[in-house]
Amino acid sequence: MQTxxxxxxxxxxxxxxxxxxxxxxxxxxxxxxxxxVTGILSVMAVRMLFEAPFTYAVGNxxxxxxxxxxxxxxxxxxxxxxxxxxxxSVIFSTKYMTMYTAKPKYYSLFLLMIAGMNGVVIxxxxxxxxxxxEIASIASYALVGFGTGKKELEASFKYLxxxxxxxxxxxxxxxxxxxxxxxxxxxxxAQQLEVIGMTKTVGFVVALFIMGFGLxxxxxxxxxWLPDAHxxxxxxxxxxxxxxxxxxxxVYTIMRIMFNIFGKNELISAIIMFLGALSMxxxxxxxxxxxxxxxxxxxxxxxxMGYVLVAIGLALKPGAELVVASLALIGGLFHLVNHAVFKSxxxxxxxxxxxxxxxxxxxxxxxxxKKMPVTGSACAIGSLSIAGxxxxxxxxxxxxxxxxxxxxxxxxxGSVGVVVGFITLIYFVMLQKEVLFGKLPDSLSxxxxxxxxxxxxxxxxxxxxxxxxxxxxxxxGHLLDPAANALLDKVAYMNYLVGG
Amino acid sequence: MDRLExxxxxxxKGMTPIVKTIVRFVMxxxxxxxxxxxxxxHLTPGGGFAGGVILASAYxxxxxxxxxxxxxxxxxxxxxxxxxxxxxxxFVLIGLLGFTGGYFFYNFLPKGEPFQLLSAGSILLANMxxxxxxxxxxxxxxxxLSIFGRIIYKAAEGEERExxx
Numbered sequence: 001m002q003t004x005x006x007x008x009x010x011x012x013x014x015x016x017x018x019x020x021x022x023x024x025x026x027x028x029x030x031x032x033x034x035x036x037v038t039g040i041l042s043v044m045a046v047r048m049l050f051e052a053p054f055t056y057a058v059g060n061x062x063x064x065x066x067x068x069x070x071x072x073x074x075x076x077x078x079x080x081x082x083x084x085x086x087x088x089s090v091i092f093s094t095k096y097m098t099m100y101t102a103k104p105k106y107y108s109l110f111l112l113m114i115a116g117m118n119g120v121v122i123x124x125x126x127x128x129x130x131x132x133x134e135i136a137s138i139a140s141y142a143l144v145g146f147g148t149g150k151k152e153l154e155a156s157f158k159y160l161x162x163x164x165x166x167x168x169x170x171x172x173x174x175x176x177x178x179x180x181x182x183x184x185x186x187x188x189x190a191q192q193l194e195v196i197g198m199t200k201t202v203g204f205v206v207a208l209f210i211m212g213f214g215l216x217x218x219x220x221x222x223x224x225w226l227p228d229a230h231x232x233x234x235x236x237x238x239x240x241x242x243x244x245x246x247x248x249x250x251v252y253t254i255m256r257i258m259f260n261i262f263g264k265n266e267l268i269s270a271i272i273m274f275l276g277a278l279s280m281x282x283x284x285x286x287x288x289x290x291x292x293x294x295x296x297x298x299x300x301x302x303x304x305m306g307y308v309l310v311a312i313g314l315a316l317k318p319g320a321e322l323v324v325a326s327l328a329l330i331g332g333l334f335h336l337v338n339h340a341v342f343k344s345x346x347x348x349x350x351x352x353x354x355x356x357x358x359x360x361x362x363x364x365x366x367x368x369x370k371k372m373p374v375t376g377s378a379c380a381i382g383s384l385s386i387a388g389x390x391x392x393x394x395x396x397x398x399x400x401x402x403x404x405x406x407x408x409x410x411x412x413x414g415s416v417g418v419v420v421g422f423i424t425l426i427y428f429v430m431l432q433k434e435v436l437f438g439k440l441p442d443s444l445s446x447x448x449x450x451x452x453x454x455x456x457x458x459x460x461x462x463x464x465x466x467x468x469x470x471x472x473x474x475x476x477g478h479l480l481d482p483a484a485n486a487l488l489d490k491v492a493y494m495n496y497l498v499g500g
Numbered sequence: 501m502d503r504l505e506x507x508x509x510x511x512x513k514g515m516t517p518i519v520k521t522i523v524r525f526v527m528x529x530x531x532x533x534x535x536x537x538x539x540x541x542h543l544t545p546g547g548g549f550a551g552g553v554i555l556a557s558a559y560x561x562x563x564x565x566x567x568x569x570x571x572x573x574x575x576x577x578x579x580x581x582x583x584x585x586x587x588x589x590x591f592v593l594i595g596l597l598g599f600t601g602g603y604f605f606y607n608f609l610p611k612g613e614p615f616q617l618l619s620a621g622s623i624l625l626a627n628m629x630x631x632x633x634x635x636x637x638x639x640x641x642x643x644x645l646s647i648f649g650r651i652i653y654k655a656a657e658g659e660e661r662e663x664x665x
Contacts, residue, residue, distance in 0.1 A: 006604035010596055014589060014592040014593070017586075017592070018589055020581065020585045021585045021586060021589065056604075057603065058603065059598060059603055059604065059605040059606050060601070060603040060606050
């Protein structure tokens with residue numbers, strides 16, 4: 001596997017362009033290409049879990065001069081999340097995207113987005129990270145506006161402008177870092193910054209990165225694009241954006257850069273924890289009043305990302321005991337994985353509901369449990385997981401985060417976590433009541449269960465919700481521990497420069 | 501009088517005969533310059549992207565002077581799309597061919613004498629691939645903006661008329 005590590009970006013990139021060429025001959029071929037590529041990537045990603053950490057020199061140019069790719073616990077974890085969720089989204093798309101035209105273009109953009117996200121996750125080079133970030137972002141701008149209606153285009157344009165500002169901030173920050181250190185290699189940057197320390201310029205770079213990557217992760221003061229963009233995209237893309245994109249481009253980059261490059265810092269920790277708590281509360285409160293199925297889920301994404309950020313912030317605190325830091329980080333990473341699973345489940349089920357009923361308005365829906373039992377059950381399992389009901393996965397991750405907060409002495413943030421958990425329960429109970437239970441409107445009396453290609457991913461994701469809740473120990477041992485250790489061990493990351 | 505002469509004298513499409521005549525003269529020079537920037541990308545400033553933009557600007561100039569039909573007759577939408585994708589695909593394939601040397605993007609070709617045209621191994625090929633891709637996509641973007649722009653403009657006009665009525 002080590003030799004073929006760059007294929008994680010090369011395969012989807014090549015397939016995206018090949019797909020557009022072949023689709024000129026036959027439109028049907030793009031379904032198979034997308035399925036095949038994401039399938040291969042998923043198998044490769046699962047195999048990566050059993051590899052020891054290693055580095056890869058692109059073109060055999062030694063670091064720090066050439067581009068270096070790094071594989072460790074965290075990147076393997078993210079690769080699995082990205083590839084598996086995209087495989088399920090592609091299966092869902094085969095049926096769902098018949099509602100739209102230009103399917104081959106959709107799949108090509110989708111594959112480009114995967115290439116970008118995989119690239120962000122595997123790279124160990126700052127500028128390379130920026131390039132892949134842009135590939136994924138630009139593909140997602142186009143995908144948000146794929147419906148080309150008035151609302152879709154407005155949301156896409158808003159996302160484009162805000163995302164462009166964020167990318168500019170990131171590029172600005174990278175330029176500053178390069179000016180200070182003269183290198184773009186991430187382990188090398190970590191080594192150099194260890195010597196330079198937290199000067200004012202480095203502090204400014206941190207601020208730029210929190211703003212830039214924070215916008216991609218939709219932390220609260222930078223969240224304005226998300227509630228428009230996520231509902232406007234086709235359902236599988238909403239699932240990808242909410243489930244994977246904001247994590248790969250936002251949360252992963254914040255984690256990687258703050259832990260492995262800048263190192264633990266009191267101020268960064270305080271800022272990220274505060275912004276995380278703010279996201280939790282504001283996202284949760286705004287979700288309550290929503291009347292659009294997907295819009296409610298979008299606000300909920302902001303709120304749930306808040307949990308992950310609070311946990312990351314706690315682990316970044318220099319004074320925190322190692323037990324607390326690793327507990328918080330494991331909780332945060334677990335919640336990140338869980339959120340990817342249940343949020344894509346919920347978005348896909350909203351897509352299935354929309355496919356059959358033609359509406360996302362909660363007031364026009366109701367009683368679908370009888371008509372669409374499989375979709376309904378999957379949606380219910382997703383709601384219960386995200387609301388933190390045992391034995392589903394969301395319960396454990398929230399529990400670990402809140403426990404870590406209390407053990408770290410953050411009583412207020414811990415209590416906020418509990419209260420927001422309760423708010424989450426409220427709006428997901430409301431969602432269930434409006435969509436699955438209650439009275440079936442007369443207009444929906446003759447709808448049927450969603451087709452197999454749409455139901456299958458839902459069932460797989462629902463099973464994952466349950467399995468990850470019950471088999472928490474296995475998940476922690478194989479997925480989360482290596483990732484958390486990779487983040488907490490800055491010295492090991494710096495040594496990749498020598499070991500590569 | 502050949503077809504091009506007729507096109508130049510035809511005042512119903514594009515700009516004046518003066519502009520058209522000048523464009524006819526400079527077209528070749530621009531294309532040669534673009535090809536030069538692409539092919540000498542590994543020796544002099546420039547490369548696939550810069551050269552591709554220059555080549556595309558030749559097409560854009562042609563379209564501006566002679567009108568949309570002339571531009572599309574030289575490179576149709578379909579051709580632009582195919583060139584665009586094959587250029588990008590060729591670039592990825594050059595990267596993948598590096599695996600013959602054991603690494604992604606490994607420079608697998610003989611390096612040659614420095615400062616010669618055939619040197620620097622696969623970089624020349626990569627520049628050519630990028631050049632093709634950029635030429636086609638910049639031209640496609642220009643055509644899309646000019647064609648769709650007109651459609652949207654007409655649609656907006658129609659809406660205004662409806663609202664007035």
